[in-house]
Amino acid sequence: MNGVSETKSVMSYLKWALISTVIGLALGIALGWQTTGTLSGTLTVFFIVAVLAVLEISLSFDNAIVNANKLKDMTPVWQHRFLTWGIIIAVFGMRIVFPLLIVVIAANVGPIDAMIMAAARPEEYARIMHDAHLPIAAFGGTFLMMVALTYFFDHEKDIHWVEWLESRMARYATIKGVEIAFVLALILGFSRLLEGAEQEAFVYSAIYGLLTFLLVEVLGGFLDKTQETTKAAAQGGLGAFLYLEVLDASFSFDGVIGAFALSQNLFVIAIGLGIGAMYVRSMTIMLVERGTLAEYRFLEHGAFYAILILSVIMFCQTLVHIPEVITGLGGAGLIGIALWSSIRWNRSEANGVTQS
Structure with missing residues (x-):
């Protein structure tokens, strides 16, 4: 597989993403003309679609790295299933169905009414999405924080990027439930900064995020254990598939909610974020x-640090607004530093081998 992949260019990997970009931007132009009927309005919608796509790509660098880390241990069958079914769920489920589902629950209306609201009353639709931001940020932030801390609190982890910090975290990983205790303490700390209904919504949503992570871990472990004795071909990878889907959903929360700062049109948002999702794939x-x-030795470390910082930012967003551009650039910057550190390490190793 590696021998074949070496002959493939970067552009060959990006083929479908580039095709989706052309189609998406064309749909943006058509939608802009249909909704505004003016050249300036059409160009505005086109620009928003492009910005949303770039924003989604910048926010999803770490998502792609974590996906790859999990996928490399999955069977080829389940790799293919995630990269086909998973992208359908990511594009249509999280970018279209998920925002509609929030409005259905928050406004207590039917799916058809929510769709009509998105098309005819985008201001009201955006208001409902904005009001739902706090519980979504608490849920997604908790899940992502557990993902990152579970990576660092691992006593078998022997490759460290930030040595003084990661070596201690790996050492303390032998203390059972240390990462859960840390997250619960942080949840209680942030909840004290909120009051009334907001405090209750934050705590409940964060606990649900923690429970979701634990349930996915338990289910994945159960399926992995089951496949050792039964139907390995059918079940090998289902636990990882579910884990990746929930992980992708948690990454998408921030981007979907934040996209309403640029546009209140659900369909514009779906097109822009859908383009970005294809690049992640x-x-x-x-x-x-x-x-x-x-x-690249430390690339994975950079991704998990970016996830950890994103989770803290999502918690902070329940108190103050933090522009999504800062979130995206911060994550991309961390991964860039990790890549640079990996390249330096590779060069030093090569020089050491050469000298010896």
């Missing part, structure tokens, strides 16, 4: 086939 495939995570 392409980057994931490239990382898996090229073995990039193994080649």
Whole structure:
């Protein structure tokens, strides 16, 4: 597989993402003309679609790296299923169905009424989405924080990027439930900064996020254990598939909610974020086939640090507004530093081998 992948260019991996970009931007132009009827309005919608796509890509660098880390241990069958079914769920489920579902629950209306509201009363639709931001940020932030801390609190982890910090975290990983205790303490700390209904919504949503992570972990472990004795071909990878879907959903929460700051049109948001999701898929495939995570020693570390910071930012967003651009650039910057550190480490190793 590596021998074949070496002959593939980066552009070949990005083929479907580029095709989706052309189609998405064309749909943006058509939608802009239909909704505004003016050239300036059409160009505005086109620009928003492009910005949303770039924003989603910048927010999803770490998502692609974590996906690749999980996918490399899955069977080829389940890799294919995630990269086909998973992208359908990511694009249509999280970018279209999820925002509609929030409005259905929050406004107590039917799915058809929510769709009509999105098309005819976008201001009201955006208001409901904005009001739902706090519980979504608490849920997603807790889940992502557990994902990141579980990576660092691992006593078998022997490769450290920030040595003084990660070596201690790996050492304390032998204390059972240390990451859960840390997250619960942080939840209680943030909840004290809120009052009344907001405090209650934050705590309940965060606890549900923690429970969701634990349930996915338990289910994944159960399926992995079951496949050792029964139907390995059918079940090998289902637990990881579910884990990746919930993880992708948690990554998407921030982008979907934040997108309403740029546009109140559900369909404009779906097109822009859908383009970005296709690039995540392409980057994931490239990382898996090229073995990039193994080649760049600290790239994975940078991704999990970015996830940890994103989770804290999502908690902070329940108190103050933090622009999504800062979130995206921060994550991309961390991964860039990790890549640079990996390249330096590879060069130093190569020089050491040469000298010896």
